[in-house]
Structures are given as C-alpha cells and as structure tokens.
Amino acid sequence: MTLGILIAMGTASGAAQTQVAAFGPENPFYAPSALPFHAPAFDKIKDSDYQPAIDAGMAQKLEEVEAIANNPAAPTFENTFVALERAGQLLDRVWNVFNCVTGANTNDDLQKLLTYETPRTTALDDEIHLNAKLFARVKAVYEKRASLHLDPESLRLVEYQYQEFVKAGANLSEEDKARLKKLNEEGSKLETDFLNRLLAAAKDGAYATSDPKALEGLSEAQKAAAAQAAQERKPAAAGKQQGWVIPLQNTTQQPILTFLTNRSTRQAIFENSWNRAERGDANDTRADIARLAQLRAEKGALLGYGSYAAWNLTDQMAETPKAAIDFLDALTPAATARATSEGKDMQALIDSEPSGFTLQPWDWEFYAEQVRKAKYDLDESQIRPYFELNSVLENGVFFAANKLYGITFKERKDIPVYQPDVRVFEVFDADGKALALWYCDYYKRDNKNGGAWMDSLVQQSKLLGNLPVVFNVANFEKPAQGQPALLSFDDVTTMFHEFGHGLHGMFANTEYPTLSGTQTPRDFVEFPSQFNEHWASDPAVFANYAKHYKTGEPMPAELAAKIKKSKTFNQGYALTEILAAARLDMEWHMLPGTAPLQNPDTFETDALQRTHLALAAVPPRYRSSYFLHIWDNGYQAGYYAYLWSEMLDDDAFQWFEDHGGLTRANGDRFRQMVLSRGNTEDLEKMYEVWRGGKPAIEPMLKVRGLKEEGK
Numbered sequence: 001m002t003l004g005i006l007i008a009m010g011t012a013s014g015a016a017q018t019q020v021a022a023f024g025p026e027n028p029f030y031a032p033s034a035l036p037f038h039a040p041a042f043d044k045i046k047d048s049d050y051q052p053a054i055d056a057g058m059a060q061k062l063e064e065v066e067a068i069a070n071n072p073a074a075p076t077f078e079n080t081f082v083a084l085e086r087a088g089q090l091l092d093r094v095w096n097v098f099n100c101v102t103g104a105n106t107n108d109d110l111q112k113l114l115t116y117e118t119p120r121t122t123a124l125d126d127e128i129h130l131n132a133k134l135f136a137r138v139k140a141v142y143e144k145r146a147s148l149h150l151d152p153e154s155l156r157l158v159e160y161q162y163q164e165f166v167k168a169g170a171n172l173s174e175e176d177k178a179r180l181k182k183l184n185e186e187g188s189k190l191e192t193d194f195l196n197r198l199l200a201a202a203k204d205g206a207y208a209t210s211d212p213k214a215l216e217g218l219s220e221a222q223k224a225a226a227a228q229a230a231q232e233r234k235p236a237a238a239g240k241q242q243g244w245v246i247p248l249q250n251t252t253q254q255p256i257l258t259f260l261t262n263r264s265t266r267q268a269i270f271e272n273s274w275n276r277a278e279r280g281d282a283n284d285t286r287a288d289i290a291r292l293a294q295l296r297a298e299k300g301a302l303l304g305y306g307s308y309a310a311w312n313l314t315d316q317m318a319e320t321p322k323a324a325i326d327f328l329d330a331l332t333p334a335a336t337a338r339a340t341s342e343g344k345d346m347q348a349l350i351d352s353e354p355s356g357f358t359l360q361p362w363d364w365e366f367y368a369e370q371v372r373k374a375k376y377d378l379d380e381s382q383i384r385p386y387f388e389l390n391s392v393l394e395n396g397v398f399f400a401a402n403k404l405y406g407i408t409f410k411e412r413k414d415i416p417v418y419q420p421d422v423r424v425f426e427v428f429d430a431d432g433k434a435l436a437l438w439y440c441d442y443y444k445r446d447n448k449n450g451g452a453w454m455d456s457l458v459q460q461s462k463l464l465g466n467l468p469v470v471f472n473v474a475n476f477e478k479p480a481q482g483q484p485a486l487l488s489f490d491d492v493t494t495m496f497h498e499f500g501h502g503l504h505g506m507f508a509n510t511e512y513p514t515l516s517g518t519q520t521p522r523d524f525v526e527f528p529s530q531f532n533e534h535w536a537s538d539p540a541v542f543a544n545y546a547k548h549y550k551t552g553e554p555m556p557a558e559l560a561a562k563i564k565k566s567k568t569f570n571q572g573y574a575l576t577e578i579l580a581a582a583r584l585d586m587e588w589h590m591l592p593g594t595a596p597l598q599n600p601d602t603f604e605t606d607a608l609q610r611t612h613l614a615l616a617a618v619p620p621r622y623r624s625s626y627f628l629h630i631w632d633n634g635y636q637a638g639y640y641a642y643l644w645s646e647m648l649d650d651d652a653f654q655w656f657e658d659h660g661g662l663t664r665a666n667g668d669r670f671r672q673m674v675l676s677r678g679n680t681e682d683l684e685k686m687y688e689v690w691r692g693g694k695p696a697i698e699p700m701l702k703v704r705g706l707k708e709e710g711k
C-alpha cells in the first residue's frame with residue numbers, strides 16, 4: 001500500500017526526466033564503489049544515473065522496511081533496530097553523492113531532480129515513522145530494553161529511535177494521528193504562505209531613490225550596484241535616469257547603513273526593513289505567524305507536551321525550554337550592559353558633532369563604523385599576504401590536527417573528483433592506519449551554493465563496514481592561474497570551522513550509522529566546528545601558518561594583535577540582537593495548547609520587555625514578522641542553538657587552556673570522549689564527563705570581550 005502511494009506521487013507530480021533509464025549493474029550506484037573507502041566513482045557517474053538510483057533506492061528501502069514490519073518472528077533488537085540500520089543503503093549511497101553535487105557543482109537538470117526527489121524522500125521518512133506495525137515492534141523492544149543486556153550504544157539506539165518515532169506521532173491514537181496530519185498540513189501551507197509573502201515583502205521593501213544626495217557616503221562601486229539593481233527591477237525608458245535601488249537583506253540591520261552619511265536615508269532604509277512585513281497589504285505576514293504559533297502550540301499539546309518548544313527540544317542537548325531559556329537569560333545582563341555602553345560611546349560621538357540628536361537603531365551601524373575605524377581598523381590588503389591558502393591548510397589546519405590528534409595527511413591524486421578544483425587527502429591515524437578520506441572544494445563557482453559547509457559522502461559505521469569519507473566546501477576567491485590564493489582572516493576561520501566538522505565526521509567510531517559522526521542535535525553540531533576555530537588564533541599554530549607568502553616572514557605582532565582585538569568589537573550589540581531574536585523564538589513557541597490567537601505587535605513588545613531585551617537602539621536581529629529561521633527554516637524553538645554551541649566551544653577551549661593547550665594528551669582525550677562518539681550517549685552527560693562539570697557562560701563572555709579577564 002505504501003509503495004502505491006509513492007508511485008501515485010510520482011505520476012501526480014510528473015517525473016523530473018521524461019525518460020528515466022533502467023536501473024542495473026551498469027549504474028555506478030548499483031553496488032558499493034570499488035574505490036578505496038568506497039569513494040564515489042565521480043569519473044563514471046553521469047547526471048542521468050542519479051534518478052534511477054534514487055528511485056530504486058527508495059523502493060528498496062521501503063521494501064526492506066516493510067519486511068521488518070511484517071516479520072513473523074517476535075521483535076528483537078537484531079531483527080528490528082539493527083535491521084533498520086541496515087535498510088536503505090542504496091538510497092544513502094546515491095543521496096550522499098547527489099546532495100554533494102547539487103550543493104557544490106549543480107546544473108538545471110540536477111536542481112529539477114532535487115526539487116522532485118526531496119519531498120519524496122521526506123514522505124518516505126514519514127511513512128516509515130507512522131507505520132503502525134513497525135512501531136509496534138519498535139515499542140515492544142523499547143519496553144523490554146532493560147532486560148536485554150544491550151551494550152550502551154545499542155541501548156542508546158533503541159531509546160533514540162523510539163523517541164524519534166514518538167516525536168513523529170507514532171504513539172497517537174488513529175483519531176489523533178488524523179488530527180496531527182491536519183495540523184501538519186495546515187502548518188506547511190502557512191509556512192509556504194509566510195515564505196511567499198516575505199519574499200515579496202522583502203522585494204517591495206527595497207529602498208528606491210532618484211536623488212543622488214540620498215546616497216552620499218557610498219563608494220562608486222556601491223552606487224553602481226544600486227543603479228544596476230534599479231535597472232534590473234524596472235528598466236528605464238530610453239534617455240531616462242532610472243535612479244538607484246538598495247535591496248533589503250534578511251536581517252533587521254542593513255549593512256549599507258554603515259556607509260550612508262545622509263541620516264534620513266538611513267532612517268528610511270531601516271524603517272523599510274523593520275516594517276517590511278507589517279504594512280497591512282497582501283505581503284503582511286502577521287496573520288500567518290499568529291496562526292502558525294497557535295497551531296504549533298496545539299501540536300505540542302496533542303503530542304503530550306506543555307508547548308511546542310517542550311516537544312521540539314526532547315531530542316536536543318538542552319532537552320527542555322527551561323534549560324535553553326535559563327542559558328539565554330544568564331547572558332542577557334552582560335550583553336545589554338555592554339550594548340548600552342557601546343551606545344553611550346556613540347552618543348558622545350554624535351554630541352561632538354554640530355547637529356546633535358539621540359542615537360537611533362538606524363544610526364548604530366554608521367557610528368559603530370566610526371568607532372571601529374578609530375580603534376580596530378584592519379587593512380585587508382596588509383593581512384592577506386600572510387594567509388596563503390596552502391600554508392593555512394597544511395601549516396595551520398593540518399598542523400593543529402597533527403599536534404592534537406597525531407593524524408597525518410597525504411594527497412591522493414588517483415581518487416576521482418566531481419570538479420578539477422577539488423582535492424582529496426587520505427587521513428592516517430597516529431598509528432599509521434587509514435582513518436578517512438577528506439575532500440576540499442574551496443573556490444567560488446557559479447554553480448555552487450553560497451557559504452561554506454561540510455558533509456559526508458560515506459557515513460562511518462562499523463556495522464556496515466564503512467570508514468568516513470567527508471568533504472568541506474567554501475567560496476573563496478579563486479586566484480588567477482599561477483597566483484597564490486590569499487585569504488582574509490574570516491576565510492581562515494572558515495577553513496578551521498569546516499575542518500572541525502570534518503574531524504567530527506572522520507573520528508566517528510560508532511557501530512550504527514544513525515548515531516555516527518555529525519548526526520547530533522542542532523544545539524550540539526556546531527560545537528566541534530566552532531571549537532576547532534580557536535586553533536586558528538593559538539599562538540603556536542598561528543606562528544606556523546601566518547607567514548608572508550613571498551618572504552616567509554611571520555606576521556608583524558601589531559597586525560596579529562589587531563586581528564585578535566577586532567573580535568571583541570561591537571559585541572554588546574551583536575549578542576543582544578541575537579538574544580532578542582532567540583528569546584522571541586522561545587516566547588512564540590512556549591505558548592500552551594489552549595492559547596488564543598496572539599496579536600504579533602503586542603506579543604513582540606511584551607516579550608522583549610518581559611525578557612529585559614527591549615533596548616531602543618538595539619532591535620532584535622529578526623522581527624517576528626520576518627523571522628524566516630523560525631517560521632519556515634526549521635529553527636523554531638531552536639534559534640538559541642547558535643549561542644548554545646558557542647557556549648560549549650568556548651567552555652571546551654577554556655578547558656584546553658587550563659590543561660596546557662595544544663597537546664596530544666588533551667586532543668586524544670577530547671577525541672576519545674567527545675569527537676568519536678557521535679550521538680551514542682546523552683550529550684549533556686558526555687560533555688560533563690569530559691569537562692568535569694557543566695558548561696559555563698563565562699568563557700563565552702570572555703571571548704566576546706564582555707567580561708574582564710580574571711573576573
């Protein structure tokens with residue numbers, strides 16, 4: 001029956017490609033790759049291979065799951081949980097590669113296929129989680145787990161999987177399942193409506209002017225970009241000036257305000273941003289979000305929790321909204337106190353000018369920039385020659401990993417890649433044994449998504465006999481042929497960050513693929529990556545890689561000191577605006593199931609007052625009405641996770657500093673107790689056992705410069 005649904009879906013939405021090739025041994029995904037580490041055979045994979053392999057993979061997985069659900073034998077850990085871990089290997093094999101190329105090296109056909117296949121794989125997941133026969137077996141094993149003498153990882157698998165089934169609604173009566181389905185349907189429609197309105201609202205919110213005086217302070221390049229934006233929106237009639245347009249960014253603050261000397265332009269752009277989705281027109285999102293919050297609260301109650309947040313946090317490290325809220329509230333006094341004093345510094349600057357006024361949110365970026373220039377200015381062109389990509393990689397990223405964990409790297413030119421700029425390294429453990437394959441794809445391309453990320457091509461699992469194959473992607477400027485790639489310090493940090501995710505994947509040493517490597521909750525997954533960023537500034541590591549690419553000279557001390565100091569610039573504002581957004585998210589998702597429809601205007605004002613985050617010049621990073629993360633991007637009751645991971649990484653680095661820093665003993669202990677463990681243990685306990693206590697916020701405040709050292 002379930003198979004029928006999938007086929008029906010296929011015909012309803014139409015195949016992405018009219019002629020899907022048959023799936024057989026000639027398809028490179030048919031069997032595990034014969035290359036070392038089962039590395040994908042990119043030299044053999046054609047775009048037309050993906051769809052037949054994905055379709056066959058989904059059908060095979062469904063068949064395997066049906067066989068588990070219908071097994072006449074009594075449910076056991078082996079025939080249910082382990083069997084589920086073994087199911088879907090073909091789909092994983094092809095999807096991991098498909099996910100990699102659609103992110104880093106895509107084209108129109110692949111994007112079309114992605115749009116077609118993504119909802120089908122999500123539907124397959126839902127099918128599996130709401131399969132009543134399967135859940136009965138899962139539940140039977142779960143209920144007798146204490147008497148099964150399972151090893152700790154197996155026990156964790158039982159508890160984790162059971163929790164995921166329950167979270168998806170498997171434990172509900174048929175009537176409540178139908179109600180849940182209705183709520184989910186209405187919810188996803190509202191999410192799409194919200195997104196569409198917001199996209200239109202952001203577009204309409206662009207600032208347009210035909211007065212050149214309005215743009216004073218912008219560079220010629222910025223003005224040219226604004227003229228181009230105007231031309232793209234509404235080509236001017238021949239001989240007519242089309243003016244300038246400044247499109248809105250997602251956040252409340254608009255980076256362009258940094259440069260605009262015309263205060264009324266700053267105010268107009270800021271107000272366009274702040275009110276973008278609250279103008280009472282067709283793009284007003286307030287009715288959508290009020291209803292979304294209400295039905296999410298109902299969903300939380302239906303699933304047995306006091307709120308949506310309480311339900312959604314059950315599988316996160318924080319576990320409860322209270323833990324997340326207590327954490328955010330503990331940061332608030334230091335953040336708002338510093339933001340207030342930053343504001344006072346700027347007010348003093350304003351008062352020293354002839355036309356005095358009171359600092360407003362639209363003035364912040366502009367005056368902060370004046371302070372930054374005076375105190376922290378970094379000349380990029382002076383810094384970049386010391387950050388040559390290969391030196392950063394080998395003398396920085398690899399060097400730190402070698403000092404901490406004893407691992408070594410050897411480039412493999414014989415492993416096929418999906419694009420000629422991609423490089424592959426074999427990673428060896430301290431004892432010389434093969435550990436992993438690591439790919440890096442650092443240069444910007446038109447067919448690559450923006451930003452930087454890490455993911456797996458092969459997920460480590462002892463059960464399946466797989467060693468990890470992971471990749472890092474970034475968007476650094478590609479140098480001209482024969483020229484060195486000279487990076488900014490942000491780029492350097494990005495390399496250490498993504499490699500930190502890479503280590504989390506490469507050190508994975510777990511039995512079950514579900515619990516392996518980076519497959520950890522949102523509030524934990526950025527911890528290993530952000531932790532690894534710290535080594536970029538470690539004096540021994542920094543001195544080893546930050547050398548002039550021509551002369552080999554180390555970076556002058558005063559330049560290095562400026563880089564360090566600039567990290568604490570404007571941190572009162574930066575932390576306060578994130579805290580305000582994170583608390584708004586929590587307030588919306590803490591509503592009880594019986595809560596009436598809220599008025600977004602008063603709700604937001606009251607929430608900021610209540611949480612001591614209502615600072616006139618420091619608005620939340622996102623206002624409720626354009627907070628895309630929480631209404632359509634899966635971060636609902638989860639925006640706190642960014643700050644939570646930051647607490648962990650700063651606290652963890654403090655432990656290293658207290659224990660001698662960059663040593664093998666420290667690295668091995670961290671690897672053994674944290675990095676290799678994936679999600680095989682309760683993460684809070686895992687952390688506390690390694691740290692010897694709970695994570696504290698003081699190191700984070702210290703790193704942001706919000707706490708004097710020694711206090």
Ligand SMILES: [Zn+2]
Nearest residue numbers: 497501526529
């Ligand atoms: Zn990351």
